[in-house]
Amino acid sequence: MTSLLAAQDTASPARVLRCRNCGAEFPLIAIHACAECFGPLEVGYDADALASVTREQIEAGPQNIWRYAPLLPVGQDPDDRVSLNPGLTPLVRADRLAAAIGLNAPLWVKDDSANPTHSFKDRVVSLALTAAKGLGYRSVACASTGNLANSVAAHAARVGWQATVFIPADLEPSKILASAVYNPRLVAVDGSYDDVNRLTSELQEDDAFESTAFVNQNVRPYYAEGSKTLGYEVAEQLGWRLPAQVVVPIASGSLLTKIDKAFGELVKAGIVSDADWKVFGAQSAGCSPVYTAFAEGHDVVRPVKPTGIAKSLNIGNPADGPYVLDAVRRTGGSIAAVDDDDIRDGIRLLAETTGIFGETAGGVTVAVLKKLVESGELDPNAETVIFNTGEGLKTADAIEGRVGPTHRIAPSLRGAREAGLLG
Amino acid sequence: MTSLLAAQDTASPARVLRCRNCGAEFPLIAIHACAECFGPLEVGYDADALASVTREQIEAGPQNIWRYAPLLPVGQDPDDRVSLNPGLTPLVRADRLAAAIGLNAPLWVKDDSANPTHSFKDRVVSLALTAAKGLGYRSVACASTGNLANSVAAHAARVGWQATVFIPADLEPSKILASAVYNPRLVAVDGSYDDVNRLTSELQEDDAFESTAFVNQNVRPYYAEGSKTLGYEVAEQLGWRLPAQVVVPIASGSLLTKIDKAFGELVKAGIVSDADWKVFGAQSAGCSPVYTAFAEGHDVVRPVKPTGIAKSLNIGNPADGPYVLDAVRRTGGSIAAVDDDDIRDGIRLLAETTGIFGETAGGVTVAVLKKLVESGELDPNAETVIFNTGEGLKTADAIEGRVGPTHRIAPSLRGAREAGLLG
Numbered sequence: 001m002t003s004l005l006a007a008q009d010t011a012s013p014a015r016v017l018r019c020r021n022c023g024a025e026f027p028l029i030a031i032h033a034c035a036e037c038f039g040p041l042e043v044g045y046d047a048d049a050l051a052s053v054t055r056e057q058i059e060a061g062p063q064n065i066w067r068y069a070p071l072l073p074v075g076q077d078p079d080d081r082v083s084l085n086p087g088l089t090p091l092v093r094a095d096r097l098a099a100a101i102g103l104n105a106p107l108w109v110k111d112d113s114a115n116p117t118h119s120f121k122d123r124v125v126s127l128a129l130t131a132a133k134g135l136g137y138r139s140v141a142c143a144s145t146g147n148l149a150n151s152v153a154a155h156a157a158r159v160g161w162q163a164t165v166f167i168p169a170d171l172e173p174s175k176i177l178a179s180a181v182y183n184p185r186l187v188a189v190d191g192s193y194d195d196v197n198r199l200t201s202e203l204q205e206d207d208a209f210e211s212t213a214f215v216n217q218n219v220r221p222y223y224a225e226g227s228k229t230l231g232y233e234v235a236e237q238l239g240w241r242l243p244a245q246v247v248v249p250i251a252s253g254s255l256l257t258k259i260d261k262a263f264g265e266l267v268k269a270g271i272v273s274d275a276d277w278k279v280f281g282a283q284s285a286g287c288s289p290v291y292t293a294f295a296e297g298h299d300v301v302r303p304v305k306p307t308g309i310a311k312s313l314n315i316g317n318p319a320d321g322p323y324v325l326d327a328v329r330r331t332g333g334s335i336a337a338v339d340d341d342d343i344r345d346g347i348r349l350l351a352e353t354t355g356i357f358g359e360t361a362g363g364v365t366v367a368v369l370k371k372l373v374e375s376g377e378l379d380p381n382a383e384t385v386i387f388n389t390g391e392g393l394k395t396a397d398a399i400e401g402r403v404g405p406t407h408r409i410a411p412s413l414r415g416a417r418e419a420g421l422l423g
Numbered sequence: 424m425t426s427l428l429a430a431q432d433t434a435s436p437a438r439v440l441r442c443r444n445c446g447a448e449f450p451l452i453a454i455h456a457c458a459e460c461f462g463p464l465e466v467g468y469d470a471d472a473l474a475s476v477t478r479e480q481i482e483a484g485p486q487n488i489w490r491y492a493p494l495l496p497v498g499q500d501p502d503d504r505v506s507l508n509p510g511l512t513p514l515v516r517a518d519r520l521a522a523a524i525g526l527n528a529p530l531w532v533k534d535d536s537a538n539p540t541h542s543f544k545d546r547v548v549s550l551a552l553t554a555a556k557g558l559g560y561r562s563v564a565c566a567s568t569g570n571l572a573n574s575v576a577a578h579a580a581r582v583g584w585q586a587t588v589f590i591p592a593d594l595e596p597s598k599i600l601a602s603a604v605y606n607p608r609l610v611a612v613d614g615s616y617d618d619v620n621r622l623t624s625e626l627q628e629d630d631a632f633e634s635t636a637f638v639n640q641n642v643r644p645y646y647a648e649g650s651k652t653l654g655y656e657v658a659e660q661l662g663w664r665l666p667a668q669v670v671v672p673i674a675s676g677s678l679l680t681k682i683d684k685a686f687g688e689l690v691k692a693g694i695v696s697d698a699d700w701k702v703f704g705a706q707s708a709g710c711s712p713v714y715t716a717f718a719e720g721h722d723v724v725r726p727v728k729p730t731g732i733a734k735s736l737n738i739g740n741p742a743d744g745p746y747v748l749d750a751v752r753r754t755g756g757s758i759a760a761v762d763d764d765d766i767r768d769g770i771r772l773l774a775e776t777t778g779i780f781g782e783t784a785g786g787v788t789v790a791v792l793k794k795l796v797e798s799g800e801l802d803p804n805a806e807t808v809i810f811n812t813g814e815g816l817k818t819a820d821a822i823e824g825r826v827g828p829t830h831r832i833a834p835s836l837r838g839a840r841e842a843g844l845l846g
Contacts, residue, residue, distance in 0.1 A: 063486055063511070084778055085513065088486070090508065090539070096581075096583055111539075114537065114539065116513070116534075116537065116778070116779075117778075117780075118541075118816070153778075154774075154778035154779075154780070155778060156778075157774060157775050157776065157777065157778040158519075158777060158778035160519055164844070167828075169828075169831060173819075173823075174597075174816055174819055176827065176828065177819050177822065177823060177826060177827070178780060178815070178816060178819075180826035180827050180828065180829075181770065181771060181774040181775075181780050181815060181822060181826050182774045182775060182778065182780070183771070183774070183775045183826075184829075185829050185830065185844075186827070186828045186829050186830070187828065187829070187830040187831075187832060187839075187842070187844065188828035188830065188831040188832070189831075189832055189833075189834050189838075190831070190832070190833055190834060190838075191833075191834035195834035196834065198834070199834050199835065199836070199838075199839065202836055203836070203839060203844075203845075206836070206845055207845075207846075208844065208845040208846040347604065348604060348606070351577075351580060351604040351605045351606070352580050352604075352605060352606045353580065354580065354581060355507055355539070355540075355576075355577035355578060355579075355580040355581035355605065356539075356577075357540075357577070357601060357604050357605070391816070392601070392604060393541070393597055393601060393814070393816040393817060394816060396596075396597055396600050396601075399600065399604060400596075400600065403600060403603035403604050403606075404599065404600070404603050404609070405590075405592075405599065405603065405609045405610065405611035406603075406607075406608050406609050406610070407608065407609070407610040407611065408592060408610075408611040408612075408613070409610060409611070409612055409613070410612075410613055410614075411612050411613060411614035411618035411619065411621070411622050412622065413622070413625055413626070413629070415612070415613075415622075416610075416622065416626060419610070421587070421608075421610065421626075421631065422626075422629055422630075422631040423630075423631040
């Protein structure tokens with residue numbers, strides 16, 4: 001298999017893949033685990049290249065994630081990109097939400113439902129497919145809880161690649177439909193996301209998938225770097241500074257660790273002033289292995305069998321669990337978990353106070369924010385950013401039957417009067 | 424009632440409301456029809472002010488519709504805006520769609536599903552609520568086929584205004600839910616959109632609604648101007664030039680006429696070179712009064728009772744029908760209508776070739792584009808822009824049961840093998 005650097009633009013600051021456990025280094029190829037210790041791999045950069053990136057360089061770029069290309073492993077040359085061009089999603093000042101839950105400092109919602117397929121997954125998929133192209137692939141596959149499936153199928157449709165998308169058969173109907181419409185090979189698997197993930201790990205070793213990049217497996221190191229752009233954008237949209245506190249939903253845990261990593265990179269590059277930021281994690285009570293490990297003081301995350309409505313967070317064996325614990329403990333943050341009723345309340349509270357209709361993961365994050373304020377773990381007097389990572393229309397079933405018309409009338413003044421609308 | 428100019432920033436180029444039928448002029452207040460002839464009113468501008476706007480002025484503005492504030496009636500001062508800040512949605516080059524339908528020139532999709540509530544209505548609602556604020560209102564209402572309801576409820580939630588939203592009771596469930604989540608007064612009316620519209624016309628005369636702005640009625644002249652931003656954006660995103668052909672869906676017809684108007688304004692201001700552009704209209708066969716008038720050579724649009732799945736276009740008595748006929752005939756365009764199966768095929772064709780999941784209105788537009796190419800009415804060798812005005816997730820029921828998983832398997836290699844996935 002081609003190495004990325006051999007094939008692609010040498011303007012990339014990426015140099016190696018490095019094992020996060022044992023530090024072993026590998027060329028920039030498509031591999032999913034360390035050959036020495038089976039640990040997860042991460043892109044290693046030329047530290048000087050990253051540290052020399054400037055605000056001006058970024059601000060001269062396009063109005064999407066690719067403005068941060070000098071800090072990413074792939075996509076420096078626009079012609080190399082396989083992308084719906086996500087990013088620069090709104091950072092919305094949420095004064096009414098802050099007031100509702102007792103925050104006295106600025107609160108912001110980073111709203112990634114504004115991406116092309118309405119979740120943060122467009123960021124990572126753009127990185128994964130751009131890397132896949134550089135590595136010689138023209139066919140992609142993924143295991144997904146829904147949002148990733150939507151994004152992979154849409155990206156593949158834009159460029160005419162074959163996509164094979166594996167999903168748990170019991171996903172939300174809207175998320176299934178929002179993949180199927182792009183006409184990928186859409187494989188419903190009778191099992192949990194963890195079962196699907198295990199299956200695709202096996203399939204990528206099969207000859208039938210030799211020419212297929214698995215976006216969250218053998219090109220995962222490149223894929224995961226896409227989440228850094230959320231951290232960069234928050235800093236830029238705040239006027240090139242870091243918030244004191246962030247609250248991030250946890251599925252695999254990769255999103256949380258990459259936002260933390262992005263903040264660190266910006267400080268090293270001198271793009272923002274150094275500052276203490278605290279990272280808080282949000283889980284659903286139906287799938288809270290990282291919360292449990294945090295609460296019990298463990299370093300190891302014990303897998304669980306997920307339940308509950310926040311399906312996009314239902315990863316019972318989160319790959320980045322230990323790294324989440326590191327980031328949260330190092331920065332002085334915390335992790336909380338909330339139940340399905342809290343999640344539904346969180347969706348509604350976010351909508352009623354900000355005009356943002358988040359998916360269940362957004363409901364988790366808002367409910368956790370509220371809980372952390374109530375418990376005193378989160379400082380109500382410090383600036384806070386929360387992440388809405390997906391779109392409420394995709395998880396409409398979570399609130400179906402709980403919200404609806406407040407009045408039903410005949411089409412006449414009399415109808416309006418009888419319903420009490422004329423006072 | 425306050426006049427807008429008295430209350431608000433005098434940087435506005437708006438000067439009067441002018442009747443589109445008899446030319447009578449009125450101050451910039453909240454009225455819904457000409458006091459002389461009951462004709463529709465439109466914002467009249469200081470022609471010199473509009474003609475002196477420059478590219479540089481626009482490009483120095485924010486990355487949303489408000490960069491065009493010098494060409495809009497309200498919102499010159501950021502503090503005056505009541506807005507989710509929509510706009511600058513992607514203009515997507517659609518080579519694979521062009522190839523699929525036999526176009527040999529550049530084809531672009533202006534994708535307004537990227538707006539905050541995922542339809543073009545965020546543009547007009549931002550204008551309407553900003554005007555309403557300037558006129559002293561803090562309560563809003565609307566009659567809606569769904570997208571407008573979503574947008575009004577979300578805008579009101581952001582700023583804490585009361586919203587009363589009237590919808591036909593048989594709307595798509597997703598569109599009802601995507602209004603209800605913001606907790607407005609949501610009034611389901613047993614009748615068609617035209618019935619709902621008639622009812623709200625009466626209600627705005629009632630004392631109970633004296634302090635309420637009806638976004639598509641008594642502040643409609645300001646509201647409608649928001650659609651001009653789609654025309655400005657297309658020109659700017661093409662590098663400050665006009666496309667040869669545009670295909671626009673027709674509901675009330677306002678969108679089509681305002682895009683045409685925007686192109687004319689840019690030419691007058693010298694921001695783009697003069698060019699011949701042709702405007703094409705797209706209707707659903709279930710509600711095609713403007714198509715019928717065009718085909719039969721009439722100047723008058725005869726109301727119809729709408730049927731069919733493209734509910735956001737189901738306005739049987741379109742307010743701007745005659746002006747659509749003018750614009751289409753003046754520019755040498757045409758109008759076509761397509762049936763429900765064509766619309767479903769249009770949704771899928773758009774998704775499979777561009778990665779954009781449009782709502783039924785988008786399916787109408789793609790199917791009409793295809794039809795116009797086949798009939799020879801649209802030049803396959805001229806650059807064309809089509810408008811996807813809304814989000815497929817909101818009209819998922821239109822394709823439910825028609826797309827879905829291609830395989831269903833047990834979570835094992837054996838399951839994958841039995842399904843033929845291993846070759």
